[in-house]
Amino acid sequence: MHKARHNPLNSIAAHAALLTWTAIALFPVVVILINSFKTRKAIFREPLALPSADSFSLVGYQTVMRQGDFFLYFQNSMIVTVVSLAFILLFGAMAAFALSEYRFRGNALMGLYLALGIMIPIRIGTVAILDLMVQTGLVNTLMALILVYTAQGLPLAVFILSEFMRQVSDDLKNAGRIDGLSEYRIFFRLVLPLVRPAMATVAVFNMIPIWNDLWFPLILAPGEATKTLTLGSQVFIGQFVTDWNAVLSALSLAILPVLILYVIFSRQLIRGITSGAVK
Amino acid sequence: MATRSRAHVIVFLAPAVLVYTAVMIWPLFNTLRLALYTSGEEGRVFTGLANFATLFGDPRWSGAFWNALGNNFWFFFIHMIVQNPIGIALAAILSHPRLRFAALYRSAIFIPTILSFVIVGFAWKLILSPIWGIAPSMLDAVGLKSLFAPWLGRESSALTTLALISVWQFVGIPMMLIYAALLSIPEEILEAGEIDGITGWAAFWWIKLPLILPSIGIISILTFVGNFNAFDLIYASQGALAGPDFSTDILGTFLYRTFFGFQLQLGDPHMGSTIATAMFAIILAGVCIYLFAIQTRMRRYQF
Known part of the structure; x- marks a missing residue:
């Protein structure tokens, strides 16, 4: 086989390169974490040292707990992320099932329409989204964020899930139909459990951008009661x-x-990323 | 089947189509439409393309717009020339079949990608800060202290520094996608190359690289779309004014200031929509170039 792949020097070089980049990737995170547990003096004197008995201090955390309502921010982020994901998965799977299972006029066109949003960022429409939320009285509610993130996540969810649903065997669904199951039961009882891995992929893909978003919380829900953790921090x-x-x-x-x-x-x-979900 | 009721198809489609249309497509068109109006004394007045003429030609606006656009292209350019080579190199090393701890490296290198811009922006701001002195003292340790400068505070280097921070954060994505592409290359192709004496670097350069070009194309368009609606990193580390002296202003921060207002300037939804429309056109042009020019040509490489 490949001679070049067995060369020990190559292997050392490979590890050296990967270790270097791993260090670069983790360095800022580690520096922040270790210094958060130190006294102010130690932060400046020895920024790269681990906290010791001398320099250990939780004064920063005490300030944060006293001044910022981090539990509330955390709770808001949690609600927005979880509810948005639930909507994306449920609505996305339903639409994906309709597109992959039934032949109806305009099926391909509907698929294309829903796929438009994969490449076009929802932020472009922010001006009118803010208008819409003002008119419906949803400004400074978590619902505004949930609706936006649901709309943002649906295109890719429908796309990925309908690819997977096409692979569910027709025999199984037809057997269900012969047994008198309604289309709804076929979807919820037979098809949904089979595409669970794809649903997990969709959920993980959407989770991080929703949790980390700063733009929409800043514009749609900057009020103290609805701040997300990202905006709050x-x-x-x-x-x-x-x-x-x-x-x-x-x-x-x-x-x-x-x-x-x-x-x-x-x-x-x-x-999810490496299985070619993004083709 | 034709006799069965079709109501369930509508029930299945309705929630997704309704939310998507009401919160994404409709506002998108509405934003494009608002760009054609201006707020006069009697409410909204239709002005056609006058806002665009103002944005591109009126000295009060055009300077800021072309500055933001130019900065945005520079931001994208840095991503392309730094992020892709590093991502490809890391993926090539990781895809080595006998490499140990590959999964560990992969997960660790991906960590910055999951952090929010707020964390990343502030963390780097602190590390590069001359007050804290981590960056200068580390450069001092390798004898390069003279190289240190307050990079984020200088007009000439702030934008490039931010672009490199963004590369640092997102290099995990090209790494993963190219890693997946490299793993999917059939072993027979590599062995066929070996019989012809193509191994090591030559095999990477002449066999693997052409085969992963489609993935590089996807990464480029994802980066393009991401960069042209970027906002968070600049806002978190430099504020809405994208300082120093607007040297890090990109379309996202320009849009935010214009339509939402900041400090003493009032928000202007119509000019905001005009900028958003320009961003939409740029992103659409990029996606079209990718779909029609790049992707169709690359198809012949796929197996």
């Missing part, structure tokens, strides 16, 4: 620029939930 950090302990702690608190989600879902995410 942005505003908080902006106010506390000179309080390094607080800023570093706020950053750490914002990193943590995403990092936990990533540890749980990274396998799904990486499999």
Whole structure:
């Protein structure tokens, strides 16, 4: 086989290159995390040292907890992300089923119409979206964000899910029909469980952009009661620029939930990306 | 089948089509339409393409617009020349069949991609800050202290620095997509090359690279669309004014300031829509070039 692939020097070089980039990728995150647990003096004197018994301090976290309503922000982000994902998956799967299962006039056209949004960013329509939310009284509600993220996520969800639904065997669905199942039961009982892996891929793809978005929370829901974690930390950090302990702690608190989600879902995410879901 | 009721098709399609149409397509068209109006004394007045003439030609607007557009192209250019080569290199190393810990490297290198722009923007701002001194002291350790400058605070380097931060964050995506493409190359093709004496670098350059060109095309268009509606990173690290002196202003921040207003300037939905329409046209042009010019030509490489 490939001689070049067995050369130990090549292998060392490969590891050296990957380690270098891994260090570059993780360095800022690690620096933020370790310094968030240190006293102000230690942050400046030894920024690269781990917190020691001497330099350990939680003063930044105390400020954050006192000043910012991070639990509320976290809860808002959680509600927006979870409800949006539920809508994207349910509505997306229903539409994908209609497109892949039934032949009706305008099927291809409908598929194309729904696919338009894959390439066109929803942000382009922000001016009119804000208008719409003002008119319907949804400004400063989580519902405004949920609707926007649902609309944003649907095109890719329909596209991916209908690809998968085409692979579900016709025999199975027809057997269900002969047994007298309604079309709704066929969808919910037979088809949905079979495309669960594809649903997970869609969910993971949508989760991170929704959680991290700054644009729509800033424009549609900047009120104190509806701030998401991303917007909340942005505003908080902006106010506390000179309080390094607080800023570093706020950053750490914002990193943590995403990092936990990533540890749980990274396998799904990486499999989704590498399985050619984006063709 | 023809006799069966078709109501369920409508029930299945309705929620998705309604939400998508009402919150995405309708506002999109409405935004394009608003660009043709202006707010006069008696409400909305139709002015045709006058807003575009103002945006492209009126000195009060055109300077800011062309500045933002030029910056945006530079932002995209840095992504293309830095992000893609690094992504391809990492993917090529990772796809080595006997590499150990590949999954670990892959997951670690992808971590910046999942962080929000707010975190990334502030984290780098702190690290590059002359006050904290992490960057200068690290450069000092390798004897390059003289190279340090407050990169984010200088007009000449701020935009490039931000583009590189964005590359740092997103290099995981090209890496993953190209990694997947490299794994899908059939072993027989590589072996056929080997029989002809093409191995190592030559095999990568002459066999693998042409085969992953379609993936590079996809990455380029995703980067293009992403860059031309970028906003968050600049806003989080430089603020809505995209300082210093608008040197990091891109279309996204320009749009935000124009339609939403900032400090003393009032928001102007019509000029905002005009900028959004220009962004829409640019993105559409990019997508069309990709679909018609690049993708159709690349098809012959696919197996």
